[in-house]
Structures are given as structure tokens and as C-alpha cells.
Amino acid sequence: MNESGEYRFLPAHMAERLRGIEIGVRRPMDGSNQGLHRSPAFGSSVEFAEYREYMPGDPISQIDWPVYARSDRYVIRRFHEDVSIRCYVLLDISGSMGYKGSGAMSKIEYASYLAAAMLYVMIQQSDTSSLITFDSQIRSYHEPTGTFTRLKPMLLDLENLTLGKAGDIEAVLHNAAELIKGRALIIIISDFLQEPEKIIRGINHLYHDGKDVSLFHLMDPTEMNMSISGLTEVVSMEQEGKLIVDFGLIKESYLKQLRIYLDQLRTGCQKIRADYIFADTGMDVYDAILQRRKIG
Amino acid sequence: MIFSTPIFFYLLPLAGLPVLFHFFFKQKKRRLLFPTLMFFHRTDPRLNSRRKIHQLLLLLMRVLLIAFILLALSRPKFQSSVQMGGRISVVVVVDNSGSMSDPAGDDKTKLEFAVQGAKKLVSSLGDSAKMNVVTIVEDPAVASGDSLTSDRESLLSLLDKIVPTDATGNAHRTLAKAFKLLKSDSAGGGVVHVFTDLQEAEWTDDALQSESADESINVYLHRIESKTRQQANAAISSIQFPRQKILARHPLKIGVVCTNNSEATANIRVNSIDNQDNKSTQKMTLEPGRSQIVEVAISPDTPGYHWLKTWIEGDGFAADNQASTGIVCGQTATVLFSGSPGEFGVLPTAFSPDNYGQLTGMISEFSRSGQIPRAQGEKPILIVTTWKEIGQNNQVTSNLRQYVEAGGNLLLVPSARRAGTNAKPPAWLGAGTKSRLSNARGIKVESMTKESGFWSRIREATGTASPENISVFTFYPLELSEEFTPLLGIDFERVAFAHRELGLGNIYVSGTAFDPRWNTLPLSGLIVVMAQSIAVEGTALEETMLSLIAGESPKGINAGGQHVEVISLVGDEIDFEGRASDIPVFSKSGVYLVKAGSEEFCVSVRSSPKEGLMQFLEGSQVQAMEKITHSVVDYNPADELQKYHIGRSRTFELFLPLVLLATLALFVEGWLANPIRARAEKTMRSESTQPPGQGKQPGDTLSTSGQEVPVGRGGG
The missing domain is CATH 3.40.50.880 (Class I glutamine amidotransferase (GATase) domain)
Known part of the structure; x- marks a missing residue:
């Protein structure tokens, strides 16, 4: 938070632009409160769901009397129930997220903007949201909240993130599936630097647990374009190790491997109905959120 | 290797400049933190090695390019010289005439110096050099064949067999043979080294003037200095046969003409011995320039071949002191x-x-x-x-x-x-x-x-x-x-x-x-x-009795195509059997029987009186060899003889090959640092940076918060 009281990753102009944006889910969600999202249970919304034979004990007020008049049958008219949902934003704070190439900001900064925006949007639409940070394991966990007051600690946490070491997304996703009970929206913001098969396995676990999963895949433009030339000693930000690379020579092969990796990850997500949004750090955060909104 | 402009050759170390540049101005490795090495590990692991090989090749090509250019500018000529084991054709001529048996210093005779020089030359020639040895006086023991050879050991062995003779050499015939040997070699051209005392007896021969050689052949006459002789020298200048026919039991008196060809009075003894072991000795005093006949009696008591050997003792030079006389005593x-x-x-x-x-x-x-x-x-x-x-x-x-x-x-x-x-x-x-x-x-x-x-x-x-x-x-x-x-x-x-x-x-x-x-x-x-x-009455010399001076070939022997055989009656043995035209010259005093079919010839050989003459050519040219490219050099045992081959052995201009190699190096260097490849890489780059999913296209912008933020490739 700066001197004017603005949160670093959720400035006022950003909050203003986010007002009115709604994030939906593909799957019915559990929820105890009235909300915007369809629940698998019947409720009191205005959206007709079905007719059911009257059963003793049902409130008489629920009998559809016009139907009785026409068919001499007691039926009860049922409506869908709209509930609020829980949204968990899983933010990758592994070492690689600290990279800043030719993008406007580092990946972790971009991810923080994105996480703050998502948390804000979800609370704004009467859902609850939670922030979970992880690298090779879950590092911090905030209980889901539906108030802006309770959002504040999460926003402040975003401003004080400490990057971890090597990440293990698959392990974290398995842990998250155990940690998060019931149906919920899981938004994973990460650079997903792990083998796509492993990542997909983790996402699959969440999906089968009834979670609606969305991935924000962040990359720096430099990572994508390899706009580096010359002989360079490349040091990994996560693992031990370094390589001497002539980017001029290796570029073609690198980009080819990158394309394969991205294709595998995107295809894997499509198979398990996870939303995959690719965003490079040169892209406007709002634009990235719009990508997700369209899907919802 | 000869360099016409050696200054460029001295600049050859500059070819190492690219290496220096490589090390001193080597591109500093940047250190870059990168999110992951995952994609690099997935790439071809050989890329790094390829890069190193590429750099080394590039460096090598640049070094070679400079080296070839500098070498080409130095205009090198490759010379197949002795030191380099190059192909060179050499004929070594050793003067083994009688005069070479005179001492020349260090208790060595001139012939020993000549053989020493010849052996040194043969030893110094490379393995691929072709050579042969010829003696001025034909010597059957030193027969070296009709072509050049690389067999150095056999030539050294031949040189060891050269011994002094009593003969006057035939320089014309020897040079003609040497030139023929050189011309018979496929390479053509070459060098003839003659180790001689340049005695006028051999080197003023008019026949030499008719001999010529093309410019590809050069002759070096290594003059072995002759010491002044203090003692008088008498020679047997001729043999006088009695004017009568030879019959058994008819005593003969053979006149031995002794000549003092020195400037001192000669007190000598004329000795003789015949095949019947009759010996005689006669003392005589010969004034300078005078001749005297010494009659030596021989009394053949049986028909057949008889010989009389006569020699002079007591003078300062022995190679002209021998005379052998053969006589044929007919039947009744x-x-x-x-x-x-x-x-x-x-x-x-x-x-x-x-x-x-x-x-x-x-x-x-x-x-x-x-x-x-x-x-x-x-x-x-x-x-x-x-x-x-x-x-x-x-x-x-x-x-x-x-x-x-x-x-x-x-x-x-x-x-x-x-x-x-x-x-x-x-x-x-x-x-x-x-x-x-x-x-x-x-x-x-x-x-x-x-x-x-x-x-x-x-x-x-x-x-x-x-x-x-x-x-x-x-x-x-x-x-x-x-x-x-x-x-x-x-x-x-x-x-x-x-x-x-x-x-x-x-x-x-x-x-x-x-x-x-x-x-x-x-x-x-x-x-x-x-x-x-x-x-x-008549002459004792019949058609079958031939009298020769050492160094001459017998003439008048007509074998009718049959092989002839030479048998030594007295004197050094000559082992010859072959065509009459191939009979070698008789290099030493002796009596030889030449059998040609049913005919027999008695050949009497005496030493050459010219060999004792102290007349040697001076100067750096031999007048009689005006048609032959030649030089007279004083023989020095310590001299390196290879220097005489410089410019005479075959040379190859290396300018063009080096220019071609430099061009080749330039092309390879250009290919390695190839702009075509660079363009291809650029094309590949633009293709490879297409977005992996949907999203904004390159160059699109999105207005946000009052600032334009370039949008990368989005996907999802």
C-alpha cells in the first residue's frame, strides 16, 4: 500500500476498471449463500427448473395451483438455486517467477496484479476468494472471504511476497485438492515450468474433485521470442546449474521446444476442460482477465 | 624452399593475430538469470560442441587465410633440394686417371680426395635423389649400369672399388656418358660433379668441344689441387719392337723408350721380368727432356704367348712407369x-x-x-x-x-x-x-x-x-x-x-x-x-698383336658378332666376357689375351706417359667445354656440396597454389560466418515467434491506464 492508501497490486484505477466484470464457472458449484452461480441443488431463484409431485410435508405455498386447476394434480414447481462460490487463487512464488525480461514487469509482479484483480472481482460478485501461495509446496493460505475488509490482508501479502525456490506444481496441486473441500473455482497463476504431463496430472486431480480450474500461464516476452543474442552463461533461477549458450545458435531449437511444450500444456488443459489463458508480461492485466471472463 | 620476397615470409607470424584477437578480444560471456534450463536441456546437446568447433574452424580459416596470403606474397619456390630429400638427378664423375695417384696433402692421394668428396656427395643426397657414378677411365670394377639409381649404398660400395690406374682418361666420353645418364632419367636435367685434378692430358681434348649439353644440365668441376713434385719423373714413353719376325729360339731385343718429362735429372733403374722369370735391371741417368732407349732382351724358347714386364724405379711418379709387352711366338x-x-x-x-x-x-x-x-x-x-x-x-x-x-x-x-x-x-x-x-x-x-x-x-x-x-x-x-x-x-x-x-x-x-x-x-x-x-726381316707386330696405352680400347678386333673373352696374362685381372664393341678400356699396364671366336689377339698395355706431366688447367673455366654450362671450383673437403644444387634442382612456383588455397580459405571462412545462414536464421526467428494460442498479434497495442502497453502473444 502506498502513501495514498492504494494497494500496489490493486490500484484504484484498476479496481474501477474491474467493476462490473463477472467471472463465471463452467460447472455447478456448492455454496451456502445466495450468489450468481448455479448450484446443483434447487433453490429459490427465478429460473424454473422442473415440476415435482407434491409430497406430504412440502409447503402448500409451493403447490402450482394453475397446474392443479388444469390437471387436478398437485405438483410443486422447483427453481434452480444460485449460490456464491469459493474461489482459490493459487499463486506461484517459485524462483522463476522473479524473471523480468523485456516485459513491463516481472512475472511475479504481473501475477500479483492478476491475483489481486481476481480476488477483487470474485468478492465484488459476492463470491468468496482466497489466496494461496506456493512453490514446491503451499507456503501461505488465506481462508476464503467475501468482504473487502478481509481482502486487505491478502493484498498486503501480495506486496510482501518472498520468492521461493524450485517449484513443484504437480505436488502443490495434489496438496490443494486435499486442502480444498467441495466444489470451488481454482485459479492457478504460474509460469508452469514443469513437464506438462505432471501439471496435467495435478489439474486432473482437482477436476475430479469437482473443482473448476483455470490456468493463467505467464511468460516473459523474452522467454517467448528469445530476443537474446550472443554467448551467454545461463543460470537457472530455480535449480542448481548453468549452461553456456550461444543464443544465436540455439534459438531455433529452443523455440521449437517451447512450441512443443506450450502445445502439450494447452492440449492437456482442453482435454480435462481446464481453462487455459496464456499471458505474457507485456500484456495488459485487464486484458488477461477479459480472456477469462469470455470463457466464463 | 626459396622465397623471392622473403620479407613477407618473415611476417608469417602475423598469421597468429586471429588467435591473439580470439583470446584478447574474446566475446565476454554474459551471465543471465533465466527461469529455467528445461528448454535448453531439451535442445540438441551437441549444439555447444558444434559452436566450439565452428569457432575453431573459423579461427583456423582466418589464420590460414593470412598465412596463405603472406606465403603467396613471399613468392616461394619449392625446390626439390638435397636437404629436403627432393628429386634431383646427379652424376658423380671421379677422375681415376694416373695423375690422380699423386699425393695431394695429408698423406692422401688426389684420388682418395676425389673418392672422399664423391662419397660425401652421395651420402648427402636425399632418398629420392637419383644418381650414378662414372669414372673418367673406364673401369669394369666400377660398372654402375645405364640408368640413375637411388641405391645410395651400392653407389658408395662402387666408390670404394675405385683404384688408381695408369691411364689417361677420356673426358669427352665420360661427360657424354654422364649426360646420357641424366637424359635417360625421366626428369631430365641435373647436375654433374666431377672430382678431378684438371690435368691437361684429359681436359684439353679437342673432342670435348664437340660435346654439348642443354641448360638443364650443369657441370661442376671440383679441382683437386696438385702439389708441386720435387723429384724427377721418368716415363716409359714407348716400346720399340724389333724389326724382325718372332720365332722361337730367336732372341729379341725390345726397346723401352724412357723419357724424362720433368725438370730434374732422373737417376732411374729400368727393371724387367719375362714370363720365363728372366730378370734384368739397367741403371740410367736421364737429363730433363731427354729420352733414351733401353733394350731389354727376351728369348722365347717355345712357340706361344710370351710377355715382358718393364718398369722404372727411382723417380717421383709411378703411374707412368709401367710397360708390359706381349709377343706371339709362332710355330715353326x-x-x-x-x-x-x-x-x-x-x-x-x-x-x-x-x-x-x-x-x-x-x-x-x-x-x-x-x-x-x-x-x-x-x-x-x-x-x-x-x-x-x-x-x-x-x-x-x-x-x-x-x-x-x-x-x-x-x-x-x-x-x-x-x-x-x-x-x-x-x-x-x-x-x-x-x-x-x-x-x-x-x-x-x-x-x-x-x-x-x-x-x-x-x-x-x-x-x-x-x-x-x-x-x-x-x-x-x-x-x-x-x-x-x-x-x-x-x-x-x-x-x-x-x-x-x-x-x-x-x-x-x-x-x-x-x-x-x-x-x-x-x-x-x-x-x-x-x-x-x-x-x-719384317715387323714383329702382327695383326693379332695390339699395343695400347692405358686408357685406350682395342681396335681392329672383329669377332663377327661372337662374344669375346679377355684373359689376363700379366697385370690386373680383367673379368670380361661380352661383345667386342663392349670391351672395356685397359686401365692398367698388362698383357691381355682377347679371344674372339677362333682368333686370338695379344694386347700389350703400357702406362700413359702423359699422366706424369705437371700440366693442369687454371681458372674457372675449361676452354674445351665452351658448349657446356660448367664451373670450376676448388675442392675443399669441408665444403657442403649441396649448395651446388640450389637452382639446379627442379623448382615449383608455389604462388598460384597458395593463392588458390587462400581463396579456398576465404570461401570457407565466408561460409562459416555465412550471411546466408544469418538471413535464414532471421527467417526462422520470425516464424518461430508466432503465438502458441489465440491472442493479440505482434504489433497490436492495447490502451490501458492512459499508456500504451505492447501486447505480446497471448494464448488460451
């Missing part, structure tokens, strides 16, 4: 009488007292005049006929003339039995008879022309050339042409006995028969001496 000779025994008085007995040839080596045979032509085949030593006989048959007289002209002896006498000469003698005879004169008490005759050879032989045999108390009772005064020499008569108008030469033969005419009724000669011993002298 025949004196053919054309007529009956009674017509010739005591002559048959005077020639052959026992008529078996035991005493005089001659036998007397009688035949009719019609058989005289047969005599040409049998070659009698003498034909005796009468004035009457010779005038009767033209065919007979014609045959007699041929016989005499071929070397036969003819004695014409009046018939002791029949008076009168009747027939007119043939005109070629040049003699006739006048009217018969008779005196019962006898008329004293005297010897005439006492200086003639006939009387010289008589004088040698009897000690006097004045026959005493010889009277004639009857005789026909002779009518003589100018060719005749009166030998016996009353006066020059009444000559009774005369001699003339016709062709190679001799004709004796007598106006009186050798009969006691005609004169008193048969009563004295002189008749025998005269008869023997008439019979053996």
Missing part, C-alpha cells in the same frame, strides 16, 4: 723354295740345318712355281725363287707381289744349276740382271750401304758389317731401280746383292747363287747369318 716357320733343292745351293741348309726347325725355328720346303699361290694361305716366312722362275708365269708373279706387299719376304737368286736368267723379270720387281760375269780366281766383293738395317742386324749378330774375303766367281750384275739398296757388290755398277721394301714386305735380289761354285759365301758362317736375317 716355313721357307718356301720355288724350285728344286739343287737350284738354291746351301740356302736350304742355311735356313734350316736339320730341316726340323729345332735349331732355327724354320724348315725348308720346295715346290713348283705353280704352287706359289698356295703360299699366301700358308704364309711362309720367306719365298725363295730364281730369276728364271719369276719371269715365266705372270699369275705367279702377281701372287708373289701380293704376298710381298702383305708383309712377306722374297729372295730372288740365280739358279745354281742352270746358267742364265732367261726370262724377263716383272716390272714391279724393279730389278733385273745384266750379262753374266765370271772370274775363275774370284773377285772380292764388299759390303755396301753399311748403315742399312740389313747390315745392322748382321753387325748385331757377328759384331761386324764388313764381310771379309768374300769373292765371287760368277754373278749377274744387277740392274736396280732406285728403290733398291745395294748391299754387296764389287762396286755400285756391279752390285751382286740388294734389298728393297715393297708394301709391308721385303725383296732381296741376288746376282749370284749361294753355292760354292758361284762365290765363297757358303764357305763362311756369314751365309747362315744372312739367310736368317733375310728370313725374319
Whole structure:
């Protein structure tokens, strides 16, 4: 938070632009409160769901009397129930997220903007949201909240993130599936630097647990374009190790491997109905959120 | 390797500049933190090695490019020189003539220095060099074949076999052989090294002027300095054979002509030994420039080959002191009488007292005049006929003339039995008879022309050339042409006995028969001496006896295509069997028997008297070799002889190949740092950076928060 009281990753102009944006889910969600999202249970919304034979004990007020008049049958008219949902934003704070190439900001900064925006949007639409940070394991966990007051600690946490070491997304996703009970929206913001098969396995676990999963895949433009030339000693930000690379020579092969990796990850997500949004750090955060909104 | 502009060669270390640049201005490695090495590990792990190889190749090409350019600018010529084991053709000529046996210093003879130099040269030549060895005096022991060879060991072995000779070399023949050897080599051209003392005897030969060689052949004459000789030098300058035919039991005196060709008085001994082990020694003093004949007697007691070896002792040079003389002593000779025994008085007995040839080596045979032509085949030593006989048959007289002209002896006498000469003698005879004169008490005759050879032989045999108390009772005064020499008569108008030469033969005419009724000669011993002298007159040198000076080849041997064999009777053994035209020169004194089919030749060889002459060429050129590119250099044992091959061995201009190599290096360097590849990479880059999913396209912008933020490739 700066001197004017603005949160670093959720400035006022950003909050203003986010007002009115709604994030939906593909799957019915559990929820105890009235909300915007369809629940698998019947409720009191205005959206007709079905007719059911009257059963003793049902409130008489629920009998559809016009139907009785026409068919001499007691039926009860049922409506869908709209509930609020829980949204968990899983933010990758592994070492690689600290990279800043030719993008406007580092990946972790971009991810923080994105996480703050998502948390804000979800609370704004009467859902609850939670922030979970992880690298090779879950590092911090905030209980889901539906108030802006309770959002504040999460926003402040975003401003004080400490990057971890090597990440293990698959392990974290398995842990998250155990940690998060019931149906919920899981938004994973990460650079997903792990083998796509492993990542997909983790996402699959969440999906089968009834979670609606969305991935924000962040990359720096430099990572994508390899706009580096010359002989360079490349040091990994996560693992031990370094390589001497002539980017001029290796570029073609690198980009080819990158394309394969991205294709595998995107295809894997499509198979398990996870939303995959690719965003490079040169892209406007709002634009990235719009990508997700369209899907919802 | 020769560099025309060596300054560029000295700049060759500059070729290492790219290496220096590589190390000093090497691109500093940047250190870059990158999110992951995952994608790098997925790439081809060989890329890094390829990059290193690429860099090394690029560096190498740049070094080579500079090196080739500098080398090309230095205009190098590759020379197949000795040091580099290059291909070079060399013929080594060693002067093994007699003069080379003189000492030259350090207790070594000139020949030893020559062989030393030749061996040094042969040893220094590379393995691929082609060479051969030739001696100035042909020596069968140093036969080196008709082509150049790389077999250095065999050539060194040949050089070890070179020994001093008594001969004068043939420089013309030697150089011709050397040039032929060089030309026979496929490479052509080359160098001829001659190790010689440049004695005028060999190097002023007019025949040398006819020899020429093209510019690809160069001749170096390594002059081995001759020391001044302090002692006198006498040489056997010639051998004088007796003017008589050689018959067994007829003693001979062979004249050995000794010449002092130095400027000091020579006190020498002339020694001799013959095949019968008769030895003799004669002392003599020879003033400078003087010659003297020493007569050495030999008395062959049997038919066959005999030899006499003569040598001089006590002078300062030995190679011209030897002479060997071979003689062929024929079987018993025949004196053919054309007529009956009674017509010739005591002559048959005077020639052959026992008529078996035991005493005089001659036998007397009688035949009719019609058989005289047969005599040409049998070659009698003498034909005796009468004035009457010779005038009767033209065919007979014609045959007699041929016989005499071929070397036969003819004695014409009046018939002791029949008076009168009747027939007119043939005109070629040049003699006739006048009217018969008779005196019962006898008329004293005297010897005439006492200086003639006939009387010289008589004088040698009897000690006097004045026959005493010889009277004639009857005789026909002779009518003589100018060719005749009166030998016996009353006066020059009444000559009774005369001699003339016709062709190679001799004709004796007598106006009186050798009969006691005609004169008193048969009563004295002189008749025998005269008869023997008439019979053996002629030359001892027959067609089968050849006399040579060492270094000469025998001429006149016609083997009719058959192989000839050379057998040594005395002197160094020569082992030769081959064609007559290939008979080697006889390099040392000796007597050799050359068998050519059924014929045999006796070759007498004496040392060359020229070899003792202290006359050597000065200066750097040999005048007689004006058509040959040559240089005379003083031989120095410490000299490196390879320097004479510089510029003479084949050279190759390397400029063009180096320019081509530099161009090649430039192309390779250009390919390695290839702009085409760079463009291809650029194209690949633009293709590879397409977004992996949907999203904004490159170049799109999104207005946000009052600022334009470039949008990368989004996906999802």
C-alpha cells in the first residue's frame, strides 16, 4: 500500500476498471449463500427448473395451483438455486517467477496484479476468494472471504511476497485438492515450468474433485521470442546449474521446444476442460482477465 | 624452399593475430538469470560442441587465410633440394686417371680426395635423389649400369672399388656418358660433379668441344689441387719392337723408350721380368727432356704367348712407369723354295740345318712355281725363287707381289744349276740382271750401304758389317731401280746383292747363287747369318698383336658378332666376357689375351706417359667445354656440396597454389560466418515467434491506464 492508501497490486484505477466484470464457472458449484452461480441443488431463484409431485410435508405455498386447476394434480414447481462460490487463487512464488525480461514487469509482479484483480472481482460478485501461495509446496493460505475488509490482508501479502525456490506444481496441486473441500473455482497463476504431463496430472486431480480450474500461464516476452543474442552463461533461477549458450545458435531449437511444450500444456488443459489463458508480461492485466471472463 | 620476397615470409607470424584477437578480444560471456534450463536441456546437446568447433574452424580459416596470403606474397619456390630429400638427378664423375695417384696433402692421394668428396656427395643426397657414378677411365670394377639409381649404398660400395690406374682418361666420353645418364632419367636435367685434378692430358681434348649439353644440365668441376713434385719423373714413353719376325729360339731385343718429362735429372733403374722369370735391371741417368732407349732382351724358347714386364724405379711418379709387352711366338716357320733343292745351293741348309726347325725355328720346303699361290694361305716366312722362275708365269708373279706387299719376304737368286736368267723379270720387281760375269780366281766383293738395317742386324749378330774375303766367281750384275739398296757388290755398277721394301714386305735380289761354285759365301758362317736375317726381316707386330696405352680400347678386333673373352696374362685381372664393341678400356699396364671366336689377339698395355706431366688447367673455366654450362671450383673437403644444387634442382612456383588455397580459405571462412545462414536464421526467428494460442498479434497495442502497453502473444 502506498502513501495514498492504494494497494500496489490493486490500484484504484484498476479496481474501477474491474467493476462490473463477472467471472463465471463452467460447472455447478456448492455454496451456502445466495450468489450468481448455479448450484446443483434447487433453490429459490427465478429460473424454473422442473415440476415435482407434491409430497406430504412440502409447503402448500409451493403447490402450482394453475397446474392443479388444469390437471387436478398437485405438483410443486422447483427453481434452480444460485449460490456464491469459493474461489482459490493459487499463486506461484517459485524462483522463476522473479524473471523480468523485456516485459513491463516481472512475472511475479504481473501475477500479483492478476491475483489481486481476481480476488477483487470474485468478492465484488459476492463470491468468496482466497489466496494461496506456493512453490514446491503451499507456503501461505488465506481462508476464503467475501468482504473487502478481509481482502486487505491478502493484498498486503501480495506486496510482501518472498520468492521461493524450485517449484513443484504437480505436488502443490495434489496438496490443494486435499486442502480444498467441495466444489470451488481454482485459479492457478504460474509460469508452469514443469513437464506438462505432471501439471496435467495435478489439474486432473482437482477436476475430479469437482473443482473448476483455470490456468493463467505467464511468460516473459523474452522467454517467448528469445530476443537474446550472443554467448551467454545461463543460470537457472530455480535449480542448481548453468549452461553456456550461444543464443544465436540455439534459438531455433529452443523455440521449437517451447512450441512443443506450450502445445502439450494447452492440449492437456482442453482435454480435462481446464481453462487455459496464456499471458505474457507485456500484456495488459485487464486484458488477461477479459480472456477469462469470455470463457466464463 | 626459396622465397623471392622473403620479407613477407618473415611476417608469417602475423598469421597468429586471429588467435591473439580470439583470446584478447574474446566475446565476454554474459551471465543471465533465466527461469529455467528445461528448454535448453531439451535442445540438441551437441549444439555447444558444434559452436566450439565452428569457432575453431573459423579461427583456423582466418589464420590460414593470412598465412596463405603472406606465403603467396613471399613468392616461394619449392625446390626439390638435397636437404629436403627432393628429386634431383646427379652424376658423380671421379677422375681415376694416373695423375690422380699423386699425393695431394695429408698423406692422401688426389684420388682418395676425389673418392672422399664423391662419397660425401652421395651420402648427402636425399632418398629420392637419383644418381650414378662414372669414372673418367673406364673401369669394369666400377660398372654402375645405364640408368640413375637411388641405391645410395651400392653407389658408395662402387666408390670404394675405385683404384688408381695408369691411364689417361677420356673426358669427352665420360661427360657424354654422364649426360646420357641424366637424359635417360625421366626428369631430365641435373647436375654433374666431377672430382678431378684438371690435368691437361684429359681436359684439353679437342673432342670435348664437340660435346654439348642443354641448360638443364650443369657441370661442376671440383679441382683437386696438385702439389708441386720435387723429384724427377721418368716415363716409359714407348716400346720399340724389333724389326724382325718372332720365332722361337730367336732372341729379341725390345726397346723401352724412357723419357724424362720433368725438370730434374732422373737417376732411374729400368727393371724387367719375362714370363720365363728372366730378370734384368739397367741403371740410367736421364737429363730433363731427354729420352733414351733401353733394350731389354727376351728369348722365347717355345712357340706361344710370351710377355715382358718393364718398369722404372727411382723417380717421383709411378703411374707412368709401367710397360708390359706381349709377343706371339709362332710355330715353326716355313721357307718356301720355288724350285728344286739343287737350284738354291746351301740356302736350304742355311735356313734350316736339320730341316726340323729345332735349331732355327724354320724348315725348308720346295715346290713348283705353280704352287706359289698356295703360299699366301700358308704364309711362309720367306719365298725363295730364281730369276728364271719369276719371269715365266705372270699369275705367279702377281701372287708373289701380293704376298710381298702383305708383309712377306722374297729372295730372288740365280739358279745354281742352270746358267742364265732367261726370262724377263716383272716390272714391279724393279730389278733385273745384266750379262753374266765370271772370274775363275774370284773377285772380292764388299759390303755396301753399311748403315742399312740389313747390315745392322748382321753387325748385331757377328759384331761386324764388313764381310771379309768374300769373292765371287760368277754373278749377274744387277740392274736396280732406285728403290733398291745395294748391299754387296764389287762396286755400285756391279752390285751382286740388294734389298728393297715393297708394301709391308721385303725383296732381296741376288746376282749370284749361294753355292760354292758361284762365290765363297757358303764357305763362311756369314751365309747362315744372312739367310736368317733375310728370313725374319719384317715387323714383329702382327695383326693379332695390339699395343695400347692405358686408357685406350682395342681396335681392329672383329669377332663377327661372337662374344669375346679377355684373359689376363700379366697385370690386373680383367673379368670380361661380352661383345667386342663392349670391351672395356685397359686401365692398367698388362698383357691381355682377347679371344674372339677362333682368333686370338695379344694386347700389350703400357702406362700413359702423359699422366706424369705437371700440366693442369687454371681458372674457372675449361676452354674445351665452351658448349657446356660448367664451373670450376676448388675442392675443399669441408665444403657442403649441396649448395651446388640450389637452382639446379627442379623448382615449383608455389604462388598460384597458395593463392588458390587462400581463396579456398576465404570461401570457407565466408561460409562459416555465412550471411546466408544469418538471413535464414532471421527467417526462422520470425516464424518461430508466432503465438502458441489465440491472442493479440505482434504489433497490436492495447490502451490501458492512459499508456500504451505492447501486447505480446497471448494464448488460451
